[in-house]
Amino acid sequence: MKFLRSSLRNLAVGLLAAAFLRAADGAAATSAGDFRWAGDPEGGAPFVEADPRRPDQVVGFDVEIAELIARKINRVPQFINITFTSIDQSIERGDAEIGLSGIEDTPARRATMAPTIPYYEFREVLSVRNADRARFRTLADLKGRRVGTLGGTIAYDILLNAEREFGVQPVSYDDDVHPYSDLVIGRIDAVLLDNVLAERRARNLSGFAIQPQSVAIGHYVGILAARNSALRDQIDDILRTAMRDGTLERIFRKWRVWNDDQPRLHARLLAAQPVAAVTGFEASPIALTAWQAMLRYLPSLLRASLVTIVLSCLAMLFAIVLGISIATGRVYGTRLMRWLLTGYVELVRGTPILLQLFVLYYGIADLIRLPAFGAALLGLGLNYAAYESEIYRGALQAVPVGQLEAARILGLSETRVLTLVRGPLAFRLALAPMTNDFIALLKDSSLVSVLTVFELTKQTQIFATNIGSWVIPGLLCAALYLAMSLPLATLARRLEQRWRFSTA
Amino acid sequence: MNHCVLRLQEVTLLRSGRQVLAGVTFDVHRGELVALMGPSGVGKTTMLRVIAGLETFQSGTVHVEGIAISGANGHLPGQLRDVRAKVGMVFQFHHLFEHLSVLKNVWLAPVYARGMPQREAENRARALLAALGVEHRAHAFPRELSGGEAQRVAIARALAVDPPLLLLDEPTASLDANRRAELRDLLCGLTGAGRTLVVATHDEPFARDCASRVLRVREGSVFEDAAIA
Numbered sequence: 001m002k003f004l005r006s007s008l009r010n011l012a013v014g015l016l017a018a019a020f021l022r023a024a025d026g027a028a029a030t031s032a033g034d035f036r037w038a039g040d041p042e043g044g045a046p047f048v049e050a051d052p053r054r055p056d057q058v059v060g061f062d063v064e065i066a067e068l069i070a071r072k073i074n075r076v077p078q079f080i081n082i083t084f085t086s087i088d089q090s091i092e093r094g095d096a097e098i099g100l101s102g103i104e105d106t107p108a109r110r111a112t113m114a115p116t117i118p119y120y121e122f123r124e125v126l127s128v129r130n131a132d133r134a135r136f137r138t139l140a141d142l143k144g145r146r147v148g149t150l151g152g153t154i155a156y157d158i159l160l161n162a163e164r165e166f167g168v169q170p171v172s173y174d175d176d177v178h179p180y181s182d183l184v185i186g187r188i189d190a191v192l193l194d195n196v197l198a199e200r201r202a203r204n205l206s207g208f209a210i211q212p213q214s215v216a217i218g219h220y221v222g223i224l225a226a227r228n229s230a231l232r233d234q235i236d237d238i239l240r241t242a243m244r245d246g247t248l249e250r251i252f253r254k255w256r257v258w259n260d261d262q263p264r265l266h267a268r269l270l271a272a273q274p275v276a277a278v279t280g281f282e283a284s285p286i287a288l289t290a291w292q293a294m295l296r297y298l299p300s301l302l303r304a305s306l307v308t309i310v311l312s313c314l315a316m317l318f319a320i321v322l323g324i325s326i327a328t329g330r331v332y333g334t335r336l337m338r339w340l341l342t343g344y345v346e347l348v349r350g351t352p353i354l355l356q357l358f359v360l361y362y363g364i365a366d367l368i369r370l371p372a373f374g375a376a377l378l379g380l381g382l383n384y385a386a387y388e389s390e391i392y393r394g395a396l397q398a399v400p401v402g403q404l405e406a407a408r409i410l411g412l413s414e415t416r417v418l419t420l421v422r423g424p425l426a427f428r429l430a431l432a433p434m435t436n437d438f439i440a441l442l443k444d445s446s447l448v449s450v451l452t453v454f455e456l457t458k459q460t461q462i463f464a465t466n467i468g469s470w471v472i473p474g475l476l477c478a479a480l481y482l483a484m485s486l487p488l489a490t491l492a493r494r495l496e497q498r499w500r501f502s503t504a
Numbered sequence: 505m506n507h508c509v510l511r512l513q514e515v516t517l518l519r520s521g522r523q524v525l526a527g528v529t530f531d532v533h534r535g536e537l538v539a540l541m542g543p544s545g546v547g548k549t550t551m552l553r554v555i556a557g558l559e560t561f562q563s564g565t566v567h568v569e570g571i572a573i574s575g576a577n578g579h580l581p582g583q584l585r586d587v588r589a590k591v592g593m594v595f596q597f598h599h600l601f602e603h604l605s606v607l608k609n610v611w612l613a614p615v616y617a618r619g620m621p622q623r624e625a626e627n628r629a630r631a632l633l634a635a636l637g638v639e640h641r642a643h644a645f646p647r648e649l650s651g652g653e654a655q656r657v658a659i660a661r662a663l664a665v666d667p668p669l670l671l672l673d674e675p676t677a678s679l680d681a682n683r684r685a686e687l688r689d690l691l692c693g694l695t696g697a698g699r700t701l702v703v704a705t706h707d708e709p710f711a712r713d714c715a716s717r718v719l720r721v722r723e724g725s726v727f728e729d730a731a732i733a
């Protein structure tokens with residue numbers, strides 16, 4: 001018996017050791033010869049997109065540049081899928097060695113990271129609806145108008161500038177597809193983005209025109225961590241060679257983005273002339289101290305907090321009213337009504353809120369064109385109503401039957417029993433879980449940034465991207481969320497104490 | 505003979521196959537105070553609940569002031585409303601509305617079930633509370649009351665809608681000797697004013713002291729009906 005036990009133990013130790021060694025071996029195999037590069041396939045062609053024929057593979061000019069670099073340094077390219085706005089932080093962390101995904105050259109990146117030489121020159125261009133082509137030629141013509149772009153980009157900084165200068169209203173998107181569809185259906189009046197993106201959209205979406213005059217000129221670069229400058233220099237040499245021997249031209253022609261700007265850029269680089277990160281726009285000063293950064297971003301964070309709190313309160317109010325109706329229907333309704341309401345609750349609880357928000361804002365835009373705030377309010381409200389209704393249903397069923405019988409025997413109708421006795425008692429039981437849900441909603445409201453609603457988390461993300469660190473923006477953002485949720489929790493606790501009652 | 509306020513005829517109630525009431529038959533006349541006597545679990549409370557329309561039963565009939573509830577066709581909402589307008593009930597555990605003040609517990613039904621103007625209902629509620637000696641607790645909440653106070657408030661609440669028939673379930677359960685004497689005087693006062701009372705109790709001395717008739721209950725039926733001299 002003793003022998004059996006010890007041999008079982010030995011076997012287990014042996015198996016564990018073997019598994020560990022294999023895992024370590026596997027890790028070594030992936031890191032030694034691999035060239036890990038990061039990009040966001042959501043950005044799509046011509047940069048990086050999932051191959052329509054083999055969706056597990058990516059294609060695009062950035063993919064081919066990554067392959068070119070890997071080939072020249074005798075390594076195997078390995079693609080790492082990273083959300084566009086997180087690529088900088090991801091490179092800094094070491095998840096990948098280089099980021100290549102239409103990443104812009106900026107003074108901030110030059111100061112904090114090791115960007116490659118620019119390999120492509122783009123123009124920031126305005127797109128407007130065909131009918132507005134004559135009246136909206138420049139940003140100055142767009143006073144009081146909503147202008148969309150991708151958040152955290154040079155274009156977004158330009159719009160913030162134009163907000164101060166001309167009074168345009170910047171609208172920040174998480175992707176570069178929906179600004180154009182929203183432009184065509186009239187949710188916004190113009191889009192400011194790279195000509196590469198604008199031209200690509202113009203190929204499969206009609207109804208808008210690209211203005212010929214460019215607002216600024218920028219460049220795409222690969223970004224590496226500052227500590228990786230040796231590899232960066234090696235990559236710069238590879239890029240220069242590819243400019244000289246026409247490899248880059250071939251890649252860009254293949255993806256239909258070659259134009260007259262490129263040979264001029266390449267010539268300047270090959271002649272070792274300096275190339276400014278951005279021309280035509282004074283980029284924001286970089287290297288702010290923590291204190292300066294905080295002072296500079298605090299007003300916009302406070303404004304964004306206001307959006308968060310107003311949106312959350314209204315959405316919760318809506319969720320409570322609808323949740324009470326659903327719960328009442330499920331407790332008192334006919335079989336059909338109960339069945340339909342249960343279906344609603346299960347559908348809403350069983351699908352991601354992000355999906356619901358997308359469907360409400362973009363999915364049904366052809367039928368009902370909800371404004372962003374309205375869609376956010378409706379989406380959060382409809383979603384939370386399902387959860388609230390379950391709380392109220394449980395609370396209604398938890399009201400002691402003696403209280404209901406006492407009310408019935410006094411001759412009160414069922415409606416009066418519900419509104420005067422059962423409902424108020426249930427509300428007291430529901431208060432604690434409701435507070436919990438409201439705090440959850442406060443934080444879930446950050447999801448509505450996908451509908452261009454500019455709330456606290458989104459503002460924080462932009463703050464972090466601009467200063468290249470999450471520490472201060474993260475702390476400020478956390479403090480603001482706490483400042484909103486703590487008083488609420490305290491208020492709920494007080495009410496609970498006041499309403500505490502025996503259920504005997 | 506006085507007017508018959510309550511009549512039960514062959515009322516039978518089965519719960520999960522067990523016979524809780526087995527052909528209960530008795531009459532109660534105006535001004536009587538009838539005690540349903542017997543140990544716990546013999547069906548006294550169930551009888552009160554049947555009379556109040558809180559339980560469905562399988563067969564037999566309950567007449568309250570001429571309105572019939574029949575076990576055969578179940579309870580119709582209209583019938584229940586009519587019966588409840590005639591019956592008041594004081595539960596053993598009072599079941600005062602926990603979220604409302606004592607005063608509102610009392611005026612709630614007159615206003616929302618009988619359509620009495622609120623001011624009038626409030627005045628009546630205060631008068632009732634004063635008559636029962638608990639007017640000083642008008643603004644307290646049920647959780648703040650003693651057992652005896654809660655019972656008085658529960659009686660006031662039941663009387664506020666002025667029912668001809670008042671049912672009380674184990675009213676002495678939470679009272680000491682002094683309180684019990686007070687309750688006896690109170691209930692006697694109510695019958696003197698022409699109200700009819702049915703009290704379920706297993707408190708023999710209390711029943712002897714204040715009932716005009718004692719119905720002894722065993723295994724879900726009345727086996728002895730004795731007037732008290």
